[in-house]
Amino acid sequence: MTAGPASPHVWLVPTPVGNLGDITLRAVEVLRVADAVACEDTRRTGLLLAHLGISRPLVRLDAHTMHRAPQVLEQHPRLAYVSDAGTPGISDPGAELVRAAVAADIPVEVLPGATAFVPALVLSGLPNARFTFEGFLPRSGRERKERLAAVAARPETTVLYESPHRLAATLTDLAGVCGETREASVTRELSKKFEETARGTLTGLAARFGAGVRGEIVVVVAGRAVGEAVPGEEEPDYAALAQTWAGEGRGAREIRELLTARGLRKNDAYALALQVTQDA
Missing domain, CATH: 3.30.950.10 (Tetrapyrrole methylase, C-terminal domain)
Incomplete structure (x- = not known):
């Protein structure tokens, strides 16, 4: 990577969730060329940069200080942002920085990388x-x-x-x-x-x-299994549904499939479908 764009630019840089070897080469280069590195915890990020042999100004931008984002972007036009771990913007205030940059018409780039x-x-x-x-x-x-x-x-x-x-x-x-x-x-x-x-x-x-x-x-x-009742939802009136579908001229097989899709057990759906079609 070269010196990067000379114009204002924001990079969201993923950092390792554990093993420091998970940092990408591109992330290291961006951290080196940025005017400053904004982060949630300057001490934690400082340790990471020291491990990487990088010395850049650190600026705190967390949930309590993100309102300062426009001023930080003005002071440091080429800004890299990292969270405590993982990809910024996921369950952290990074998304607010993106909105501030977009509002200021500053290009934003999100690097692929670590997430939990x-x-x-x-x-x-x-x-x-x-x-x-x-x-x-x-x-x-x-x-x-x-x-x-x-x-x-x-x-x-x-x-x-x-x-x-x-x-x-x-x-x-x-x-x-x-x-x-x-x-x-x-x-x-x-x-x-x-x-x-x-x-x-x-x-x-x-x-x-x-x-x-x-x-x-x-x-x-895991997701709710097929046929499992939805919490808080009343069980359908299967008999009434089956009667309605039979009145529409639907066959036993189709009614059985519809009842099964609504959560009725296959055997019960089959018996009910036969009953309403025979009655019809």
Whole structure:
């Protein structure tokens, strides 16, 4: 990489979530050419830069100081931004810096690199063709209950972050809304010496980590199975639905498939479909 653009420019630079060897060559070069490095924690970022042999001015831009972003961009036109770990803009204030740069018509570049939730999702062994990233759940109140209910209801896998001291409580809450046997995994300390991925049911994982745990945590929760009731949703009136479809001239096979798609067990759906078509 050369000296980089002379005009104003913002780079979002991923940093390792654990093993410092996960920094990319491009990330190192950007950190070297930037006018300054903005970060959440100047001490932590300073240690990383020292490890890389880089000396750049450090500017604190975290959730409490991000309102200063326009002034920082004016003082340091070519600004690199890093979070404490991983890709900036994911569950940290980096997204606000992007908005400030876009408002000022400053080009923004996001470098590919380390993140925690993708490796944890793959390690879980759960379906990952479609998934929802929840970030951190609210700590309490109605919003937490609503988000937990959303996790329980959605058919795709959910990935979320959690702090070590709240992990057991969150797993217990998830088991309460998703059901005790819902499959999940907990990954902690990714790429570090004590990396661990535990797989099992939400209830089993809550018991396993009930005594406490250390490290950065990623929880992956399986989606709602086909036919599993949606929490808080009343069971459909299958008989009424079947009668309506029979009245429309639908055959037993089609009615059975429709009932099964609505959550009725196959045997029950077959019996009901036969009954309403014979009655018709």
